[in-house]
Amino acid sequence: MRAIIVRAPGGPAALEVADVPLPIPGPGQVRIKVAAAAVNPVDAATRSGVLADAGLMPPIGEREHTGIGWDVAGTVDAVGGGVTGFAEGDQVIGVRDRLDVPVGTYAEAVVLDAASIARAPRSVPAVEAATIPLNGLTALQALDLLDLPADGTLLVTGAAGAVGGYAVELAARRGLRVVGAASAADEALVQKLGAELFVPRDAHLGDAVRALVPGGADAALDAALLGVRALDAVRSGGTFAAVNGGPVTPLPLRGITVRNVWIRADGARLAQLSDLADAGRLTLRVAGTLSLDEAAKAHERLAAGGLRGRLVLVP
Structure with a gap:
C-alpha cells in the first residue's frame, strides 16, 4: 500500500510516497481503510525533526522510516483479537498518539488501538470528520x-x-x-x-x-x-x-x-465529539483537500500560514 514516510528530517520535500506492507492489526487493534487524514502542525514538527530535537521522540532515521499523520476518518476493514466494539465495515474516526511509528494516517490504511477510535458522525463527510480527533x-x-x-x-x-x-x-x-x-x-x-x-x-x-x-x-x-x-x-x-x-x-x-x-487518545471522549458533530453542534472547518501524493504541497501551505480549518489528504 502507499504511505507517506520520512527517512531523514527536513522540509516538506522530506515527505516520501512509499510502498509499504499492509499493516496487520494485533490484539485490541483495528485496521482502518483511510478515507481522509487531516494535516496538523505536529506532522510538520515530526517531519522536520523538531520533536526529536526536543526529546519527545527518537531521532528520525533510527528506524528505517517514520510514518506521518495523526487524524483519520475511514472504514474498519480488519479487526484484531479481543475487539468487540467494532466490526468490519464500520465508519470510524480515530487518532494515534504515538510519535514514533512506521506508518501514520497519511496512508491508504492504518492500524490503531480500538480504544483510540469512535464511530464517525453519520451526517458528516469523511473529509470533515477527519478534522475532529486531534x-x-x-x-x-x-x-x-x-x-x-x-x-x-x-x-x-x-x-x-x-x-x-x-x-x-x-x-x-x-x-x-x-x-x-x-x-x-x-x-x-x-x-x-x-x-x-x-x-x-x-x-x-x-x-x-x-x-x-x-x-x-x-x-x-x-x-x-x-x-x-x-x-x-x-x-x-x-x-x-x-x-x-x-x-x-x-x-x-x-x-x-x-x-x-498533552493530547492522549480517548475513544469514549472522541465518541462525544462525534455525537456533537452529528447533531450540528460542532463546527468543522476544512481549508482544502489534496491527494496523498500532494502531502508535501499540503505542508508547504501549512507553513505559509493563514489557514482557517485543516487541510485534509484524501488517499
Missing part, C-alpha cells in the same frame, strides 16, 4: 483539566484556529464566558463560535482582557502558544493550560496554576 480532543482535554465552573471566564488564544475554535465552542456549551483572542479579521467567526468577548491578538493581552474582565480571566487556554503574554491576562490564583507544552511553558506567577495539555 484538535477536538486537545480542546476537550484542556477544558477538563481547567475544570472551570459554569460561570467562569476563560480566555482562549488562537481562537480562530483549529484547537482554539473547538475550545471556544465547547467552552461556550459548558456555560463559560469566553474571551476569544485572534486576528481582528476573525472577530465575527470567533463570536459565531460562541465567544462573548473578543480581543485582537496584536493588543497587549493582559491590558485588553482586564479592560473587559476586571482583574483578569479565571483561566486561559493558550492554543496560540503565547506563554507569559497569555498568563498576564489571568487573574492571580487562576489557572493556565499550555497546549502541548508550548515553546516555553510559563512559570506559575501570582499563584496561577500552570498545566500542560
Whole structure:
C-alpha cells in the first residue's frame, strides 16, 4: 500500500510516497481503510525533526522510516483479537498518539488501538470528520483539566484556529464566558463560535482582557502558544493550560496554576465529539483537500500560514 514516510528530517520535500506492507492489526487493534487524514502542525514538527530535537521522540532515521499523520476518518476493514466494539465495515474516526511509528494516517490504511477510535458522525463527510480527533480532543482535554465552573471566564488564544475554535465552542456549551483572542479579521467567526468577548491578538493581552474582565480571566487556554503574554491576562490564583507544552511553558506567577495539555487518545471522549458533530453542534472547518501524493504541497501551505480549518489528504 502507499504511505507517506520520512527517512531523514527536513522540509516538506522530506515527505516520501512509499510502498509499504499492509499493516496487520494485533490484539485490541483495528485496521482502518483511510478515507481522509487531516494535516496538523505536529506532522510538520515530526517531519522536520523538531520533536526529536526536543526529546519527545527518537531521532528520525533510527528506524528505517517514520510514518506521518495523526487524524483519520475511514472504514474498519480488519479487526484484531479481543475487539468487540467494532466490526468490519464500520465508519470510524480515530487518532494515534504515538510519535514514533512506521506508518501514520497519511496512508491508504492504518492500524490503531480500538480504544483510540469512535464511530464517525453519520451526517458528516469523511473529509470533515477527519478534522475532529486531534484538535477536538486537545480542546476537550484542556477544558477538563481547567475544570472551570459554569460561570467562569476563560480566555482562549488562537481562537480562530483549529484547537482554539473547538475550545471556544465547547467552552461556550459548558456555560463559560469566553474571551476569544485572534486576528481582528476573525472577530465575527470567533463570536459565531460562541465567544462573548473578543480581543485582537496584536493588543497587549493582559491590558485588553482586564479592560473587559476586571482583574483578569479565571483561566486561559493558550492554543496560540503565547506563554507569559497569555498568563498576564489571568487573574492571580487562576489557572493556565499550555497546549502541548508550548515553546516555553510559563512559570506559575501570582499563584496561577500552570498545566500542560498533552493530547492522549480517548475513544469514549472522541465518541462525544462525534455525537456533537452529528447533531450540528460542532463546527468543522476544512481549508482544502489534496491527494496523498500532494502531502508535501499540503505542508508547504501549512507553513505559509493563514489557514482557517485543516487541510485534509484524501488517499
